[in-house]
Amino acid sequence: xxxxxxxxxxxxxxxxxxxxxxxxxxxxxxxxxxxxxxxxxxxxxxxxxxxxxxxxxxxxxxxxxxxxxxxxxxxxxxxxxxxxxxxxxxxxxxxxxxxxxxxxxxxxxxxxxx
Numbered sequence: 001x002x003x004x005x006x007x008x009x010x011x012x013x014x015x016x017x018x019x020x021x022x023x024x025x026x027x028x029x030x031x032x033x034x035x036x037x038x039x040x041x042x043x044x045x046x047x048x049x050x051x052x053x054x055x056x057x058x059x060x061x062x063x064x065x066x067x068x069x070x071x072x073x074x075x076x077x078x079x080x081x082x083x084x085x086x087x088x089x090x091x092x093x094x095x096x097x098x099x100x101x102x103x104x105x106x107x108x109x110x111x112x113x114x
Contacts, residue, residue: 012072012073023059028062030042030044033055033059033062053085058093
């Protein structure tokens with residue numbers, strides 16, 4: 001099976017199991033994300049079912065892609081649906097990263113194009 005066959009159609013959100021599988025292929029899982037970023041153990045699982053900007057950024061960083069490529073229905077075609085919401089998510093993520101830092105194995109989070 002070629003890799004292109006596994007990708008969702010353009011403009012469609014990735015299936016939740018595809019997101020989980022891609023995260024696992026990168027050597028991560030949602031429990032590890034929770035531990036590294038100091039969230040409750042099952043909290044990160046929610047990102048595949050409902051919007052959560054900070055976790056979308058984390059998952060995007062792990063998968064080395066932008067969150068609007070994984071969940072296009074949550075964003076406008078020009079990027080983040082709410083630039084203010086994305087800025088708040090980045091600020092919260094920076095505070096969390098300051099506490100956890102790369103020494104705990106956190107992936108580098110790219111600054112979203114705002």
